[in-house]
Amino acid sequence: MSKILSFLFVTLLFSPSVYAQELQLGDPITLTEVTKVSEINAHPEKYKGKKVLIEGMIINVCAARGCWMDIASDVPFEKIQVKVVDGEIVFPMEAKGRNAKVEGIAEELKLSREQAIAMGKHRAEEQGGEFDPSSITGPVSFLRIRGLGAIIQ
Amino acid sequence: MRWRKWNFILHRDIGYLCIGLTLIYAISGVAVNHTSHSFNPSYTIEKSAATVSKLEDGKQPDREYVNQVLAELGETGTFKNVAMLNPSTMRIFIEGNSIDVTLATGAVIQEKIARKPGLFEMNYLHLNKHKKSWTLIADIYAIALGLLAVTGLLMIRGKNKLRGILFTSAGIALPLLFLFAVL
Incomplete structure (x- = not known):
């Protein structure tokens, strides 16, 4: 019995999925049509609450828990955040720079100025960068994707 | 019994x-x-600063400039991708390393990540x-x-x-x- 468990342990430890080129995380992707990030950013009301499939380069990953990642838009300098429930899906740090397909629900996040400043500070701490609270002048709202499943290519 | x-x-x-x-x-x-x-329990994350040649005025960043930055940093890892974060900052993705370059000054912030052996698994x-x-x-x-x-x-x-x-x-x-x- 212990030999079987040892075998299972070693098999899982070195199974290709740990080091795979393509990672499937969370629920399987069901949608086939990709919605452009720029389209979602341009028309947030149209997509709020809807399930979408997006695709793009991963430009940032939560350094503490892997609980969010930023996907670059098809339009220069734009991006969209994909947030998952802590532990349900963990985006690996190595995913930065790779392409991802993500399926999830587009949700609007409305923050008061104080909440937006707190979030900015939080992200700066996570990323080890600097944050200027004066850059937030009022309430902020933005659309992000509540990730349900992803394929990191 | x-x-x-x-x-x-x-x-x-x-x-x-x-x-x-x-x-x-x-x-x-x-x-x-x-x-x-x-503290990330699975990865070692090291940040460091450096300076490379700035992008010449009027030029757009291209693969030649990316190669130049990598050569000046002595970075030989596998190239993954490159993205413009904003008009003045370029991020180069190398396996286990991401490099932010401020184009106007050549200031570089590198973030090197590595799995903590044993602990990652x-x-x-x-x-x-x-x-x-x-x-x-x-x-x-x-x-x-x-x-x-x-x-x-x-x-x-x-x-x-x-x-x-x-x-x-x-x-x-x-x-x-x-x-x-x-x-």
């Missing part, structure tokens, strides 16, 4: 089976408990990142721990009875008292 013999055998053998996983979950548990903005199992088959194994392990507790409870007897009752009570009281104090 015959059942006591089987209880002892079960307790002993389940205990043997659980040693490996218990060590994995214990070590990973401590590491994961201390997750913070300054233990956290991978403990946090059940694999899901699928590991969920089943982890469930079996949880049941085994439950059996270990129950068979252990049935072993409280004889000259160690008082000690057993005291320690077991303390183990049960600790979480209850904590919850009573904080909730």
Whole structure:
């Protein structure tokens, strides 16, 4: 019995999925049509609450828990955040720079100025960068994707 | 009594089976408990600053400039991708390294990541990142721990009875008292 468990342990430890080129995380992707990030950013009301499939380069990953990642838009300098429930899906740090397909629900996040400043500070701490609270002048709202499943290519 | 013999055998053998996983979950548990903005339990993250040649005025960043930056940094890792974060900052993705370059000044911030050997794998199992088959194994392990507790409870007897009752009570009281104090 212990030999079987040892075998299972070693098999899982070195199974290709740990080091795979393509990672499937969370629920399987069901949608086939990709919605452009720029389209979602341009028309947030149209997509709020809807399930979408997006695709793009991963430009940032939560350094503490892997609980969010930023996907670059098809339009220069734009991006969209994909947030998952802590532990349900963990985006690996190595995913930065790779392409991802993500399926999830587009949700609007409305923050008061104080909440937006707190979030900015939080992200700066996570990323080890600097944050200027004066850059937030009022309430902020933005659309992000509540990730349900992803394929990191 | 015959059942006591089987209880002892079960307790002993389940205990043997659980040693490996218990060590994995214990070590990973401590590491994961201390997750913070300054401590990632699975990765080593090193940030460093450097300066490279700035992008010439009027030029757009291209592959030639990316190669130049990498050469000046002595970076030989596998190139993954490049992205413009904003009009003035370019991020180059190398395997295990991301490099932010401020084009106008040549200022560079590098973030090198590496898996913590052993700990990465233990956290991978403990946090059940694999899901699928590991969920089943982890469930079996949880049941085994439950059996270990129950068979252990049935072993409280004889000259160690008082000690057993005291320690077991303390183990049960600790979480209850904590919850009573904080909730």
